[in-house]
Amino acid sequence: MELPDWMRTRVRPEPLAAKHTRRRSRRSFVRRAVGAFARLLEEMLVSEKMAKAPGLLQSLDARVKVLGLVGLIVIATLLQRPVALGLAYALSLLLGFASRLPLSRLARVWLAVPLFSAAIIAPATLNVITPGPALLVLWHPAHHHFGPWALPPAVTVTTSGLAVAGRFLLRVGVCVTLAHLLTATTRPDRLLHGLRALGVPRIFVLLLGMMERYLTVFLRSAQEIHLARLSRTGTLGSTRQEQAWVAAGIGSLLRRTQALGQAVFHAMLSRGYTGEARLLDPPRWRSEDWSFLGGIACLAILLLRAG
């Protein structure tokens, strides 16, 4: 068999014209996506290490943590007074410090949560949603009537609106911090075991277990798709082109997801998985666990009385 001429000769590609090479100093969007996947994988490993590290919450039985921290979350949703909510927030932070969680990690939760929550609750500060004494006039609309709807003569930020928003932000902050404490200080298999022991249905635990095990495989696969693209790309496209490619890559990833998910499920099934979360070191209730639960119960009563 004879090879065609173009396969028998080696031609070095011409260097790109200056106009193609000069303008780019930014990082490829695809490369940033690869970096993000790698960071997520790294973070999963760090979380695993953090859950094994010494600390108050890490030393407790997962069942105790689920009971105590989920109990506190429920109580936080019932609190009305800012002082009580502030105390609950302080308590969650204390638990974080006692568990030696890195400050940067906690700070990320504190920063991200108020930001998103503030965006959601912002309209509630206006007199249009929450009537009350005006604190700041924002706008005098020229037309007050829009079909069946009518605006007040002035759109203002109200003190009662701010109180509603403040309460909401505090409540979300407390709940998310407590949920973060639970997941950051508990290994996933122990958390699932704790949920199952507390009566969470087996199908729910089964799905969570599969999802948790599948996540690493999924992230690695996503990283490979993007790396394969990078290895065949000599130049950067425009950001829009690259974003379009990443979006298309997500589509292909979803198709892969199905096959990979099934492979992981089969590998679990093949070794007898029935949805029960089982541990090599089954936890036993110890005096520390009882003390923690007792302490949380006392604090919960105090918080309820305060707020």
Place this chain on the structure above:
Amino acid sequence: MEALLSSDHVHFAYPGQEASLTDISFAVSAGERVALLGANGSGKSTLLHLLDGLYFPQQGSVQALGQTLTESALEGTAFARQFRQEVGFLFQNSEAQLFSASVEDEIAFGPLQLGWPSEDIRRRIGDVLQVLEIPHLRQRVPQRLSNGEKKRVALASLLVMSPSVLLLDEPTAGLDPRSQSLLLDLLEGLHRTGLTLVTATHDLTLLPHLADRALVLSEDHRLVADAPAADVLADTELLLSVNLIHAHRHWHGEVLHEHAHQHITGHEHPHDR
């Protein structure tokens, strides 16, 4: 001898697709070493999934340990426990098979599902890691191991359950020569202890090391031969028909030379054009 695993006129197709297996019948006795031989896409892996009770045939039946494999038979029954302990499946893709946070957790997964005592599981984990020469990997993250190490951890996660049958899907794929040789030695040693091995492969060079008997699947997903491995290897016509050997190409100076042969033995060919 009574069959340990058998397939009786099995037909199987993935939803919305053409048949992956057509009219497959065979039986495997305890202690046998059988290879499922076929080109890519011939249905070897699918057949292993059926033998492991992960898929079920649309027609025909698969039996294992004296029972027909059905969804209800493998749903929380005593037989399901026995089956999952006795039949181990080494997946081709170790990435999918290794899903736990540490090698120890990975190997403990199966025994924990069987409800074995922790102390017993720990002892077995230590033993199996020694046998596979990887005790230093015990606390490592499986996803960060080399291919050879991953394969050994995956095998350890099966051996810890004391299976009587191992289903191996392309066990040597992607391994370097040293890891390949280690794995083959280990499988040979396990076979000598009475373990039944069913291996899917298309690698003819490894066939003599992996099996004494070969079931050959054609590209139209039928079983076209069931014979001793040596006989199958000697049957050039058969191997050509199922695309396991091919027209070999190599260069003589400037000319690409082509002739059909298999890659399992040294060969000579004329240097004329």
